Amino acid sequence: MQEILKEEQKKERVILIAVDSDDSGKNFGISMEASLKELEDLLETAGAEPVGRMVQNRERATSSTYFGKGKVEELKAMIAELSADAIAADDELSPAQMRNLEDELGVKICDRTMVILDIFAKHARTKEGKIQVELAQLRYASQRLTGKGIAMSRLGGGIGTRGPGEKKIEQDRRLIRDRISHLKDELDDIVKNREVLRKQRERNMVPVIAIVGYTNAGKSTLLNKLTDSDILAADMLFATLDATTRNLKLPSGQEILLTDTVGFINKLPHHLVDAFRSTLEEANYADVILHVVDSANKDSATQMAVVYDTLNRLKCIGKPVITAFNKVDKVPASEEPPILKDLRADYTVKISAKFGEGLEELTALIEKVLSESKVLIEKTIPYSEGAYLNQVRKFGQIVEEDYRAEGTYIKAYVPRRLV
Ligand SMILES: Nc1nc2c(ncn2[C@@H]2O[C@H](COP(=O)(O)OP(=O)(O)OP(=O)(O)O)[C@@H](O)[C@H]2O)c(=O)[nH]1
Ligand SMILES: [Mg+2]
Incomplete structure (x- = not known):
């Protein structure tokens, strides 16, 4: 709270700049307007105040100063x-663009990636x-x-500050390298730990x-509503940075685990994708993907495209997808309802996570998808493996059962993992 108050006192006044290259193929067709609006939201979330915008129409950004000469003067x-x-x-600026712009303009220069990194730094809890x-x-x-160490000065922490000479840069490089390898070791331990937990989960076959x-989009709100939890859900970008898992008992009595994950965004910096891989990849270990869409956002179609692209980047493919069109309460009755379609999803449902609408339909769909992903097995389980039989009884649907000399013969639909 104190942090926030301090920021209120002196917000950095920021001008947004962009090159409009009219290249409709890039950006999943997200308009310049939408992209800049999003950058404004990002800046506000980071605690700055957007005060103006300047867009240049040109084929592509210049490699020296991003904008052309005249525009830089403007x-x-x-x-x-x-x-x-x-x-x-x-866009992400190159080191040269950043340095040259700073020389020309004498103010702090940052780019979308830095803003997103800032927000992540602010919201990281674990x-x-x-x-x-x-x-x-x-x-x-x-x-x-490079020569000026602009970027480094933002990190505080004493490694590398303004204006180091070549020798200083070498030292900084080594310090950074050491620090990176130290952090990677620490991260490995945490990830290993999580794998142990994941294995346990798998053994429980939930x-x-x-x-x-x-x-x-409302992911955390949905998790809270479904599981009666109170993880942070807020009207800001990247409120959630950690994967949180909660139990949910479906109407049929089946138990599932619901995992809330970090949100995706257009132009998600690849440094973040790399660093957050283990968190982002949570989806890879899931049986079903529940895709939450803010259907009140007029860019929802392009946002969906970004989500699928990111899932592909994370190699999370081939799993059943349920798409929940959220915030249906927010669409004004006077307006024509948006066309809610997702051809990539196996099922879609309209919900309002906030007001609890459509959630029964959603849980019914989850049950349906899970039962569809069961497979038929036919085998005789030795009496010594009573635990396995219990799992089959608990998570599967028995079609036929017979007590024989060698063990219990069963024919049953069971979750794939029980095979
Ligand atoms: N009107 C309305 N608002 C909603 C609904 N669901 C979520 N919200 C609001 O949308 C905002 C974002 O919700 P979150 O649950 O934090 O979204 P998230 O997807 O977890 O977002 P990040 O963790 O930041 O990626 C909050 O202000 C919620 O109150 C809904 O069904 N209707
Ligand atoms: Mg969230």
Whole structure:
């Protein structure tokens, strides 16, 4: 809270810049307007104040200063006029672009990636989350370690500050390398630990449903509503950075595990994808993907495309998908209802996580998908393996059962994992 108050006192005034290359293929067709609006939301979440925008139409950004010469002059005037403290580019800037712009403009230069990294740093709560953020920041910074060390100065912490000479850069590089390898070791331990837990879960054969979706879609709200929990759900981007798992008993009595995950966003920095791989990959261990969509957002279709692209990047493919079109309460009755379609999903359902609408239908769908993913087995289980038989009874549907000399003969539909 104190942190927030401090930020309220002096917010950095930021001008957003972007190059509109009219390349409709990139960005999943997300409009420049939507992308800039999102960058504004990101900046606000990071505690800054967006005060203006400048867009240049050109084939592509210049490699030296991102904008062309004339436009940089215009930007300089705008900075003075709006007393801006910083510039935020909607694309990832190269080290050279960053350095040159800083030289030209004399204000802090950042890009979308840095803003997202900042938010992640602010919202990281667990040890794992903090390590992952620091790893991503260090990797990003180490690429930008050039004469001026602009990026490094943002990290505080004493490694590398402004204006180091060549020798200093070498030292910084080594410090960063050491720190990265230390963090990786720590992260490995945590990940190993989680694998043990995951194995235990698998042994218990409780199906796992991973909730995925664009940031702010309502994933945590849904988990809270379904499982009566109170994990943080808030109207901000990347409220959730850690995977949280809760038990849920379906109407049929079957137990499942629901996992809430970190949200996706367009142009998710690859440093973050790499660093957060273990968290993001939670979805890979799930039996079913529950895709939550903010259907009140007019960019929901493109956001869905980003989600599927990210799942592909994480090699999370071939699992049954249920898409929940959330926030249906938010669509004004006067407006034409949005077309809610997801051809990639096996099932879709309209819900309001906040007001609890459509949740029965949703849990029924989860049951349906789980029962569909069961397979028929026919075997004789030795009497010494009573525990296994109990699992079959608990999680499967017995079609035929017969007590024989060698053991219990069964014919049953069981979850794939029991085979
Ligand atoms: N009107 C309405 N608002 C909703 C609904 N579901 C979620 N919200 C709101 O949407 C905002 C984001 O919800 P979260 O549950 O934090 O979203 P998330 O997907 O977990 O977001 P991140 O963790 O930040 O990626 C909150 O302000 C919620 O109250 C809904 O069904 N209707
Ligand atoms: Mg969340």
